[in-house]
Amino acid sequence: MTNSVEGRRTLPKAGKRERLAGAAAQVFHEQGVEKTTIADIARAAEVPVGNVYYYFKTKDQLVEAALGAHGQTLQVLIAALEQYDEPRERLKALVRGWVDQRDRAAQFGCPTGSLASELGKRGDGLERASAASIRSLLDWIEQQFTAMGRADAGELAVALFAAYQGISLLTNAFRDPELMVAEGLRLERWIDSLAQ
Incomplete structure (x- = not known):
């Protein structure tokens, strides 16, 4: 899940790959895929931009990771609703x-x-x-x-x-x-x- 600081969502500390996937989902939502740069995602994940390429070679791979993050969020939501x-x-x-x-x-x-x-x-x-x-x-x-x-x-x-x-x-x-x-x-x- 995410926390809110001054109206902007921040990501909890997790592994860099997970932080990048979550940041990609967040930034793509806020800016759209086409307007978002890899540097934008790195900044949101608090990861040096050069490290992004270790986990994701292309922006499309970040889109796939963002979709995976959406899927995980959905599973957490469904588990909560099942209560x-x-x-x-x-x-x-x-x-x-x-x-x-x-x-x-x-x-x-x-x-x-x-x-x-x-x-x-x-x-x-x-x-x-x-x-x-x-x-x-x-x-x-x-x-x-x-x-x-x-x-x-x-x-x-x-x-x-x-x-x-x-x-x-x-x-x-x-x-x-x-x-x-x-x-x-x-x-x-x-x-x-x-x-x-």
Whole structure:
């Protein structure tokens, strides 16, 4: 996980490779892949720029590492959500987690969605790795709706994730975190209505 210092996320001390992967995920989210330099990532990871090349020969390898960091973050998130007894509560906790990130969404958009969108335009194969993280979350959401007894669990999973991506985009476009708060409340009511 990350800590916040003066509004900027900082990475906990870990191995250099892990710090670089986490820093890449952070800086790509904040600046985009194309605008980010290897020096930017080295600075965020607090690693001398020359050391980056020991672990990652190319920027695309750093993109792959960032996608891996996203995947690890997702697994930690899912493990935390699994602590809730009911699938409906797990889904609502997921929504609340999204809403808790509203200020970052207003500033930079959704980390996963922004990266997926950018990589999708490149067509060099990295978009498939990005899609794998999204698929993993969609599968988990679908499992929750299935556990709620919904025959349309797959469609509901897509609807929930699409609603989040849409509100993340609008929150970022209008720089208005309160949009995400309102949508989060609506999504929680929607989830409750599906359990009846």
